[in-house]
Amino acid sequence: MAVSPTVQDAFNRHINAEFYSSYLYLSMATYCESIDLPGFAHWMRIQSREEYAHAMRLIGYIEDRDGRITLLPIAQPPIEFASVEDVMQQTLSHEQHVSTLINRLYAVAADAGDVASQVTLQWFVNEQVEEEKTARDVIAALSMVAGRSDALLLLDREMGARTPSAPTAA
Ligand SMILES: [Fe+2]
Numbered sequence: 001m002a003v004s005p006t007v008q009d010a011f012n013r014h015i016n017a018e019f020y021s022s023y024l025y026l027s028m029a030t031y032c033e034s035i036d037l038p039g040f041a042h043w044m045r046i047q048s049r050e051e052y053a054h055a056m057r058l059i060g061y062i063e064d065r066d067g068r069i070t071l072l073p074i075a076q077p078p079i080e081f082a083s084v085e086d087v088m089q090q091t092l093s094h095e096q097h098v099s100t101l102i103n104r105l106y107a108v109a110a111d112a113g114d115v116a117s118q119v120t121l122q123w124f125v126n127e128q129v130e131e132e133k134t135a136r137d138v139i140a141a142l143s144m145v146a147g148r149s150d151a152l153l154l155l156d157r158e159m160g161a162r163t164p165s166a167p168t169a170a
């Protein structure tokens with residue numbers, strides 16, 4: 001059964017939100033490079049690629065449902081940040097915002113009686129729980145560092161060790 005126009009529109013808007021997330025984290029990566037935190041920059045580049053993969057996963061799903069993708073303009077992300085703590089706080093707020101968007105998208109699918117879309121979105125619901133937890137963990141680590149440059153250097157190395165997560169079956 002082809003996806004309904006209402007559900008298709010809601011997915012198209014959400015695909016844009018995932019591309020924006022990718023752009024936002026890429027901007028944060030370049031900021032982290034500019035303040036000499038290459039580990040955080042590496043972590044943010046992986047985060048950016050994962051958001052791109054989320055968008056692509058949704059595109060694939062809509063295409064499988066015989067829907068039509070409309071790529072919308074991607075807004076400019078913030079360029080400057082106050083500190084690496086600010087970067088991670090904005091990451092957490094952004095992920096909380098995206099969780100709200102996923103919940104709304106799920107509600108659109110549920111209202112339309114679109115079971116396949118609800119099942120597809122369950123992966124994203126779980127992913128958002130992980131994303132919020134990860135951001136909170138980094139914020140906690142930064143608050144323990146509390147501006148000590150030796151501790152920050154170690155944390156930056158740890159952030160630099162992040163490996164991309166294995167692609168999961170759609
Ligand atoms: Fe995402």
Ligand SMILES: [Fe+2]
Pocket residue numbers: 021051095098131
């Ligand atoms: Fe995310």
